[in-house]
Amino acid sequence: MNIDKIDKFLKMKSSLNVSGLEKEAGIKGRALSIALSDKKDLSEKNWQKLLPILNNYGFGNLPNKAKIISIVNNKGGVGKTTTTAVLGEAMARRGLKVLMVDMDSQGNLSQIFEVSTENGQVADSMLDIDLLLNQVEVNENLYIVPSDLKLQKIESELLTAISNQHRLSAALNITLIENYDFVLIDCPPSLGLLTQNAINASHSCLVTVQPESSAVVGLDTIFKVISDIGKYSGRNVAVEGILFTMVEKNMVHDGFKKFVRDTYANVKVFKTEIKKNVDVSKAQAMKEQLFNFKSKSVVAIAYDELIDEILN
Ligand SMILES: Nc1ncnc2c1ncn2[C@@H]1O[C@H](COP(=O)(O)OP(=O)(O)OP(=O)(O)O)[C@@H](O)[C@H]1O
Ligand SMILES: [Mg+2]
Incomplete structure (x- = not known):
């Protein structure tokens, strides 16, 4: 689930905030904050918008395996x-x-x-x-x-x-x-x-x-x-x-x-x-x-x- 990984990443990067990311990625309707509180994945469209922004902050470097x-x-x-x-x-x-x-x-x-x-x-x-x-x-x-x-x-x-x-x-x-x-x-x-x-x-x-x-x-x-x-x-x-x-x-x-x-x-x-x-x-x-x-x-x-x- 992409939302678990995003949740973990945001906990690690305490300087990032959700509304700032939503704005930067052009995601509307507080979709990311709602997905995080409901523990539901983002829609494919929003995920594609958010991913490059997250990667700018090092999301891609999160280890998949230990x-x-x-x-x-x-x-x-x-x-x-x-x-x-x-x-x-x-x-x-x-x-x-x-x-x-x-x-x-x-x-x-x-x-x-x-x-x-x-x-x-x-x-x-x-x-x-x-x-x-x-x-x-x-x-x-x-x-x-x-x-x-x-x-x-x-x-x-x-x-x-x-x-x-x-x-x-x-x-x-x-x-x-x-x-x-x-x-x-x-x-x-x-x-x-x-x-x-x-x-x-x-x-x-x-x-x-x-x-x-x-x-x-x-x-x-x-x-x-x-x-x-x-x-x-x-x-x-x-x-x-x-x-x-x-x-x-x-x-x-x-x-x-x-x-x-x-x-x-x-x-x-x-x-x-x-x-x-x-x-x-x-x-x-x-x-x-x-x-x-x-x-x-x-x-x-x-x-x-x-x-x-x-x-x-
Ligand atoms: N940043 C620090 N400031 C003050 N004291 C420290 C610091 N880091 C470690 N020490 C102290 O220095 C001593 C040696 O540290 P530590 O046990 O971490 O080294 P080590 O390399 O694991 O030693 P060993 O090779 O014996 O396993 C310990 O008593 C520890 O409390
Ligand atoms: Mg030692």
């Missing part, structure tokens, strides 16, 4: 888990249905959302393809498949297993991921088998980078791994972009940001930057979702703005 994005960096502590959690929250608040996958045996993402692994976790479905991923609802539109140390234990078991780089992809394929708009995979701080499983399952990778020397050094390797996984699996895995995290206003950070932009001129670097702000650690310490803790936090607002860059 878009799967891995949040990657083999450097530890550079905001991968925070990005997965807060971007997930922000997307869900815009009406997008999101599945977060905890691919890290540290289980930080699962801990932030206080999700128990008792009824199943990523490791179970990776070992047994017939086991559906345990999708736990943590907020409206927001789901997580949890993990704990068991994931580390099965990594060695997987070393000799058949199709050991494609286990997560297979698990996602039998799960009804078409129900979701986005799947966000929180990777561990390594480029080993678990991260390779995540990238193999993904359409793209978002690389979080704290603009400091040690975090910038490994970027070549990360891009090579992403490109090699694409090559060897016969498909393209895109780099969604580099996201600067925990950014501080000082010359060191400014210098490293410039270095990254200059060195990786052919890679998208998101305009949105995530500032270092104490709201993040406070919310995580209190086991609260950042938007519930402080919806006007600069970090919450920045992750919300990042959605527009991902969708456009």
Whole structure:
């Protein structure tokens, strides 16, 4: 039904208003607002008038199937888990249905959302393809498949297993991921088998980078791994972009940001930057979702703005 998709799009693009769109498209008699409140499709004539206008605002970029994005960096502590959690929250608040996958045996993402692994976790479905991923609802539109140390234990078991780089992809394929708009995979701080499983399952990778020397050094390797996984699996895995995290206003950070932009001129670097702000650690310490803790936090607002860059 086209009206459901329009409804979702308008929730995401809060700056658009219905009467403005009706005017721009030349639709008379409040047909769009009536169709939205009655949950009935627009007539073919009105739909044809409206579609090009909606496309000008990025309607065509709405994923039809879940878009799967891995949040990657083999450097530890550079905001991968925070990005997965807060971007997930922000997307869900815009009406997008999101599945977060905890691919890290540290289980930080699962801990932030206080999700128990008792009824199943990523490791179970990776070992047994017939086991559906345990999708736990943590907020409206927001789901997580949890993990704990068991994931580390099965990594060695997987070393000799058949199709050991494609286990997560297979698990996602039998799960009804078409129900979701986005799947966000929180990777561990390594480029080993678990991260390779995540990238193999993904359409793209978002690389979080704290603009400091040690975090910038490994970027070549990360891009090579992403490109090699694409090559060897016969498909393209895109780099969604580099996201600067925990950014501080000082010359060191400014210098490293410039270095990254200059060195990786052919890679998208998101305009949105995530500032270092104490709201993040406070919310995580209190086991609260950042938007519930402080919806006007600069970090919450920045992750919300990042959605527009991902969708456009
Ligand atoms: N924007 C931010 N402002 C302040 N603190 C932040 C921010 N983003 C993350 N942090 C804090 O920095 C620490 C590391 O962040 P996070 O756990 O997201 O990194 P990670 O890359 O997932 O780490 P790991 O590689 O260990 O999985 C956490 O304590 C988190 O609370
Ligand atoms: Mg993490």
